Amino acid sequence: MRFAYLLPLLALFGLSGCSSGSWGWYVVNPTTPSGQRNLMFLLDGLYYTLALSVTAILISVILGLLVALPGLATQRPPRIINRVYVEVVRAVPILVLILWVYYGLPQVADISISVFWAGVLALAISDSAFQAEIFRAGIQSVDRGQHEAAHSISLGYVDKMRFVILPQAIKRILPALGNQLVYMLKMSSLVSVIGMEELTRRANELVVTEYRPLEIYTVLVIEYLVLILLVSAAVRWLERRMGASDQR
Amino acid sequence: MRDSLPVRSPTATGGKSAVDGSAFISLRSVDKFFGDFQALDDVSLDIGLGQKIVVCGPSGSGKSTLIRCINRLETHDRGEIAIDGVKLDGGAAARAVLRNNVGMVFQQFNLFPHLSILDNLTLGPVRARGLELAAARELAEYYLARVKIPEQIDKYPHQLSGGQQQRVAIARALCMEPRIMLFDEPTSALDPEMIAEVLEVIEELAGSGMTMIVVTHEMGFAGHVADQMVFMDHGKIVEMAPPDTFFSTPESERCRTFLQQILRH
Numbered sequence: 001m002r003f004a005y006l007l008p009l010l011a012l013f014g015l016s017g018c019s020s021g022s023w024g025w026y027v028v029n030p031t032t033p034s035g036q037r038n039l040m041f042l043l044d045g046l047y048y049t050l051a052l053s054v055t056a057i058l059i060s061v062i063l064g065l066l067v068a069l070p071g072l073a074t075q076r077p078p079r080i081i082n083r084v085y086v087e088v089v090r091a092v093p094i095l096v097l098i099l100w101v102y103y104g105l106p107q108v109a110d111i112s113i114s115v116f117w118a119g120v121l122a123l124a125i126s127d128s129a130f131q132a133e134i135f136r137a138g139i140q141s142v143d144r145g146q147h148e149a150a151h152s153i154s155l156g157y158v159d160k161m162r163f164v165i166l167p168q169a170i171k172r173i174l175p176a177l178g179n180q181l182v183y184m185l186k187m188s189s190l191v192s193v194i195g196m197e198e199l200t201r202r203a204n205e206l207v208v209t210e211y212r213p214l215e216i217y218t219v220l221v222i223e224y225l226v227l228i229l230l231v232s233a234a235v236r237w238l239e240r241r242m243g244a245s246d247q248r
Numbered sequence: 249m250r251d252s253l254p255v256r257s258p259t260a261t262g263g264k265s266a267v268d269g270s271a272f273i274s275l276r277s278v279d280k281f282f283g284d285f286q287a288l289d290d291v292s293l294d295i296g297l298g299q300k301i302v303v304c305g306p307s308g309s310g311k312s313t314l315i316r317c318i319n320r321l322e323t324h325d326r327g328e329i330a331i332d333g334v335k336l337d338g339g340a341a342a343r344a345v346l347r348n349n350v351g352m353v354f355q356q357f358n359l360f361p362h363l364s365i366l367d368n369l370t371l372g373p374v375r376a377r378g379l380e381l382a383a384a385r386e387l388a389e390y391y392l393a394r395v396k397i398p399e400q401i402d403k404y405p406h407q408l409s410g411g412q413q414q415r416v417a418i419a420r421a422l423c424m425e426p427r428i429m430l431f432d433e434p435t436s437a438l439d440p441e442m443i444a445e446v447l448e449v450i451e452e453l454a455g456s457g458m459t460m461i462v463v464t465h466e467m468g469f470a471g472h473v474a475d476q477m478v479f480m481d482h483g484k485i486v487e488m489a490p491p492d493t494f495f496s497t498p499e500s501e502r503c504r505t506f507l508q509q510i511l512r513h
Contacts, residue, residue, distance in 0.1 A: 145354060145356050145358035146360065148321050148354065148358060149354065149358035149360065149417075149420075151319075151320075151321060152319060152321070152351065152352040152354075152358075152421065153351075153371065153372030153376060153421070153423075153424055154343070154346065154347035154372060154376035154377075154424065155371070155372065155375055155376055156375075156376070163360075163363075163371055163375065164360055164371075167362050168360075168361065168362055171362070
């Protein structure tokens, strides 16, 4: 992540060049010791932003798949379970879910939960409803003949899904999964409200001590921008690579 | 090398037409509905090991539904279907009897596009029959040679012609070493110049003693291969006869009309 450190700096110099007297870039000026310290303080949040988002998306993909499968059943009861889960989870704002998981869940379930895992859990649950819909659409887009062919060589449900249906579905839902990862990176900023020391929380803390919200939040914007552009580029590269392995 | 493989020779299990009274597959008064539409209407049929049945009839007459019920891609609503004495009811015994006995070839090939030809062929033997990968590979090589495209083993389906893809699909079904093969209009999706190569493979398979039910409009092929011709209309078996009688003196008016239409061109 070395460029993530360099790019905002380049942008900063560009901005400061044409700024009027109201900007106070000294707070994050990398040529002074205090500016350097502040920048490092801000960038330190990157670790938790990434850790939160990546852990949450991994869990939400698994959760989403587990929720999607009953939605594809021919019988009614599993489909109803899927519907209820998706509708309920989609109706709860992420911020509310974060607060409820962190402050409410420990009392209901009689467990202690760290800020990090409360954040991961809330983000993952919230995203899993969308993942479930993405998986359902992806799996449904696989031709019916593929299910029948799998049946005709006597594959069981798990083998059919694992070797025949999901590999084809995942190729089609990869762009949507990439979008969800970008979305997750942005939503992880909300976990700052319960004290997670990620990018946004770090910026808030620095604003409180330095009183330069304009400059500090500008750095924050650039941090997210660079991060998300890099992730988008990576997803596109992955898509191209997977597309090349199967020119259908 | 062939001897070392756990391959069941079709001829060993009843090469000649089995007319010993015990039907290998039997359908008794089978009904099948799609909503209000009755796709099969009181269908009864007995097929002995080694027999070759060709089913024809206008579209929507229930031919495909008939063979799809036999390997339970569709579940019949009334009546009884039994294979090797085991009733098809969705239970474990029925699944086992299907796994060990019935292979199917589809109109649209339905190869797995993300898998190589080799993986298409070995997936069933390895995952459903529990074969070692090496044994499954030998089996795949053997059957790919039998459908005359051994050199395509490492390619992907989209790199093959339609005729080659259908032959791979036949090999994929054979790798499960079934005792009966179901063909659902195997040449209907093919370009005309590729039909012959697929029919040739099916004819050779018939010559080796494989029991088969073929839904097709290829009447020349049917005449060579079939022991019994079955004509269906509106979900019923209207006529059933050996090919010479069937083509020369069809009994029902509907069958006569159908044959005139289909043989005109």
